[in-house]
Amino acid sequence: MSQDEDRTTGGRTGTADDTENLRRSAAFLVDEALGFLFPAALRAAADIGVADHLADGPATPDRLAAATGTDARNLHRVLRLLATRGVVTEDERGRFALTAAGQALRGDVPYSVRAAVQMLTDRTMWRPAGELTHCLTEGTTAFEDIFGLPFFDHFAKDARTAAVFHVGMAAMSDQENAPIAAAYDFPESGTVVDIGGGHGGLLLEVLRRNPGLQGVLHDRSHVLAGNRLEAHPELAGRWRPHEGDFFAAVPAGDIHLLKRITHDWADEDCVTLLGHCRRALRPGGRVLVVDAVVPPGNAPHQSKALDLMMMASLTGRERTEADFAELFARAGLRLSRVIPTPTVLSVVEAVAA
Known part of the structure; x- marks a missing residue:
């Protein structure tokens, strides 16, 4: 190989600019590969509740360590990394403050997301994410290979994981529910069925804003036990819980809400669920899938990261508008419009075909 040839350009003569660009690429990719340590630090901070001890102002790592029962030097190292992303800031006296x-x-x-951070970085999400190569080579989720059961079957046998998931999902949803409920023009009367509605945060906001509506919260019994609607006596008589499996049947209604549900499941499962909605939909009714809609192009969008989480731990995926249209058509529905909200989620509306 001549002196003008460069291994990094495949044996072709490369310019000085080519070599510098490759060096920059190498530095960039190494930095990106280290990016997983930020959510690891964020989880550690959430686990020990350090942010609560910063509510009254800046504090030193020594003081924070004493309050949280942790090692001061290692806590400083975690906070120092979090400061690089603007979660906290360190002053000239070595004190940290929340931004x-x-x-x-x-x-x-x-709108605390402490529980949401713990859910998103839980071992049920974290470990499969490290096995994405398995998803590429086998075409399946990595979850079952690690934990021995599919995602939701594992939940049924592991109360700790189930609690982390449902509490975390509720925390993740809290800041979304009000703007989503406000973004859609609900009818003045009728019944809204929140399918797989968890603790009922979205249904609560919908009923608050639309006093003529009745509500049904549909989920498993152990999930319904943690519902939030019972804590609001002003809604008494306007809603009821409904225990069930949405893959078997769903209650009749004028509006069927499915928030962050379809992205958990493969296409065939979604067609089954949406088919149940179609059969239970009253004349003139609508199905509202509230999920991220993957936009075209190269711009960052949370849906593109969530899609890999779905790939690693579940059988579902985040979908484009065309994907939703195809699912609806297979279930006897027709996509009528996509309504953006101030959150990462959109309201994908379907009517009977």
């Missing part, structure tokens, strides 16, 4: 962006890591504030 505006980090406030929701506290557990004592409205």
Whole structure:
């Protein structure tokens, strides 16, 4: 090989600019590969509740370590990394303070996402994400290979994991529910069925904003036990719980809500579920799938990251507008419109075909 040839350009003569670009690429990719340590640090901070001890102002790692029962030097190292992403900030005296962006890591504030961070970085999400190569070579989720059961079957046998998931999902949804409920023009009367509605946060917001509506919260019995609607006496008589498996049947209604449900499941499962909705839909009714809609192009969008989480741990996926249209058609429905909301989610509306 001549002196003008460069191994990094495949044996072709490369310019100095080519070599510099490759060096920059190498540095960039190494930095990206280290990116997994930020959510690891974020989880550690959530686990020990350090943000709550910053509510009254800046504090040193020594003071925070004493309050949280942790090692001061290692806590400083975690906080130092979080400061690089604007979750906390370190002053010239070595004290750390929460930024505006980090406030929701506290557990004592409205819209706290502490439980959501713990869910998204739980071992049920974290470990399969490290096995994406398995998903590529085998075409299947990595979850069952690691835990021995499919995702939701594992939940049924592991109360700890189930609690982390449902509490975390409720926390993740809290900041979404009000703007989603406000973004859609619900009818003045009728029954809204929140299918797989968890603790009922979205249904609560819908009923608050639409006093003429009745509600049904449909989920498994152990999930319904944690519902939030019972804590609101002003809604008494306007809603009822309904225990069931949405793959078997769903209650009749004028509006069927499915928030963050279809992305958990493979296409065939979604067609089954949407088919149940179609049969249970009253004349003139609508199915509202509230999920991320993957946009075209190269721009960042949370749906593209969530899609890999679905690939690693579940059987579902995030979908484009065309994907939703195809699912609806197979279930006897027709996509009528996609309504964006101020959140990462959209309301994908379907009517009877």
